[in-house]
Amino acid sequence: MSLHAATKRVLVYGKHVVGNLYECERSVLTNINKLNRIVVEAARIGRMTLLDIKSWKIGEGVSLIGIVLESHISIHTWPEYCFATVDVYSCGVNTDPEAAFDYIVRALKARRVEKRVILRSYEG
Numbered sequence: 001m002s003l004h005a006a007t008k009r010v011l012v013y014g015k016h017v018v019g020n021l022y023e024c025e026r027s028v029l030t031n032i033n034k035l036n037r038i039v040v041e042a043a044r045i046g047r048m049t050l051l052d053i054k055s056w057k058i059g060e061g062v063s064l065i066g067i068v069l070e071s072h073i074s075i076h077t078w079p080e081y082c083f084a085t086v087d088v089y090s091c092g093v094n095t096d097p098e099a100a101f102d103y104i105v106r107a108l109k110a111r112r113v114e115k116r117v118i119l120r121s122y123e124g
Helices: 032-045 097-107
Strands: 010-012 015-022 050-058 061-068 071-078 083-090 112-119
Touching (some): 015 097, 032 050, 032 071, 032 097, 071 097, 083 097, 097 112
Antiparallel strands (some): 015 083, 015 112, 050 061, 061 071, 071 083
């Protein structure tokens, strides 16, 4: 290890949790009000500062984006397939985007999940 590598520090912290949720409860995937409440609770659990939520009903499905001070939480649903995609991205060092993601998985009652954690930090 070089001396330079040993002195690096994180200048920008970022963690992005993304996933595909399968076999979700269909009634939740179509309920825009319940999905809005799920985003509110996910932000609280993830210790993020929720600024706004925008949501759209698209056919039977719903798309939501929760704007958090630290970045965003999004959910897109396809009830006809009992399927949803979820993104939770935070650049707040004191936040927990994985906890927020895991809460959404439980709230949508997904029976199968593909989850990826992407570190999006910058060291200098």
